Amino acid sequence: MxxxxxxxxxxxxxxxxxxxxxxxxxxxxxxxxxxxxxxxxxxxxxxxxxxxxxxxxxxxxxxxxxxxxxxxxxxxxxxxxxxxxxxxxxxxxxxxxxxxxxxxxxxxxxxxxxxxSQRISGPIAEWLLIGDETALPAIGRRIEEMAAGTKVTALIAVPGAADEQVFETKAALSCHWLHRPVAAAAEAAPFLAALARLAIAPGTFVWIAAEASVARAVRSYLLEERGHPLPWLKAAGYWRQGQADAHEKIE
CATH class of the missing domain: 2.40.30.10 (Translation factors)
Known part of the structure; x- marks a missing residue:
């Protein structure tokens, strides 16, 4: 890019x-x-x-x-x-x-x-929101608060079809749901496979939140394999498998 x-x-x-x-x-x-x-x-x-x-x-x-x-x-x-x-x-x-x-x-x-609070602004042409169940509140809120016509793609992992949500928004939303069991919530493979099939346009800001090792793997893939610019990406580990009350800022 x-x-x-x-x-x-x-x-x-x-x-x-x-x-x-x-x-x-x-x-x-x-x-x-x-x-x-x-x-x-x-x-x-x-x-x-x-x-x-x-x-x-x-x-x-x-x-x-x-x-x-x-x-x-x-x-x-x-x-x-x-x-x-x-x-x-x-x-x-x-x-x-x-x-x-x-x-x-x-x-x-x-x-x-x-x-x-951290407010993201600037010449953002599109958004790519990536996360799991724990990130759904932040993803849903961001989608619903976006200005009319804002282009946004969401890539969200949940246990099954019944866990998909509907967002009330005026944004131009494309939502991709990844179904995997709760036991596989710390596996990055479903995200990486979906991202490999996804085009990312110039000027896209990517926001990532999931289990810490998953968020790091997705971030590394986008930076190293896809060449996404570092200033156009923010990642966080909202939880860490096997640890209570663990979250991680990924710089």
């Missing part, structure tokens, strides 16, 4: 960090492996989430001692209703998954953040 002279910019914003005590107002099984929980409360009056891949921190009560903390993407925020939507990928038996499965209207949850 020919290098673009003016690369995109990533603007980093900082937000005031505070804890918010919220109440569960709705619980909905979105797909077999995704649970959607809506939270509300007056503490959301000054909530700010300026980018689709922001993260809030959940404080999850334990039987003894300090609460467990987990990062989750704000899937949607309705300021008028003071309602925050979080999607939980049901792919592990961790404390966040356990909390979500037991959540009922009237339940309580402490949430903090986002601490900051």
């Amino acid at each position: 020919t290098e673009i002279l003016t690369p995109p910019t990533i603007e980093r914003l900082r937000h005031e960090l505070r804890r918010r005590e919220l109440t569960v107002t709705e619980v909905h099984r979105l797909t077999p492996h995704m649970l959607r929980v809506t939270l509300s409360g007056p503490d959301l009056a000054d909530f700010v989430s300026a980018a689709p891949d922001d993260h809030v921190k959940l404080f999850l009560a334990t039987d003894g001692g300090e609460p467990e903390k987990r990062d989750y993407t704000p899937r949607r925020f309705d300021r008028a209703k003071q309602a925050l939507t979080l999607d939980f990928a049901l792919h592990e038996a961790g404390p966040a998954t356990e909390w979500a499965l037991q959540a009922v209207p009237g339940g309580r949850l402490t949430v903090a953040g986002p601490r900051g």
Whole structure:
């Protein structure tokens, strides 16, 4: 790919960090492996989430001692209703998954953040979004918030057809779903095979989020095999197989 002279910019914003005590107002099984929980409360009056891949921190009560903390993407925020939507990928038996499965209207949850946001802008002709179940909230939010006519291709791995989602968007979306079992979520092969068949136009910004080793493999393939320019790519490991609460920025 020919290098673009003016690369995109990533603007980093900082937000005031505070804890918010919220109440569960709705619980909905979105797909077999995704649970959607809506939270509300007056503490959301000054909530700010300026980018689709922001993260809030959940404080999850334990039987003894300090609460467990987990990062989750704000899937949607309705300021008028003071309602925050979080999607939980049901792919592990961790404390966040356990909390979500037991959540009922009237339940309580402490949430903090986002601490900051990274807004991507510049002369971007197209977007390529690559991720697994854990990245679906960020991918879905970015697609739905895109301006009308924006060209975007999404490459998303989920366990099966029933786990595919429909996005309400005015963007020009081409969505490719990769079906593989949850046990294979740390394998990069399905992504690499799909990418080998996919044309990537000049001026495409690529956003990647998946299991850390998968995200690294996809990033390496695009940079080394496809010659994609480094400034036009952002990758992150949203989780790491075999490790609790592990995420990784991939520079």
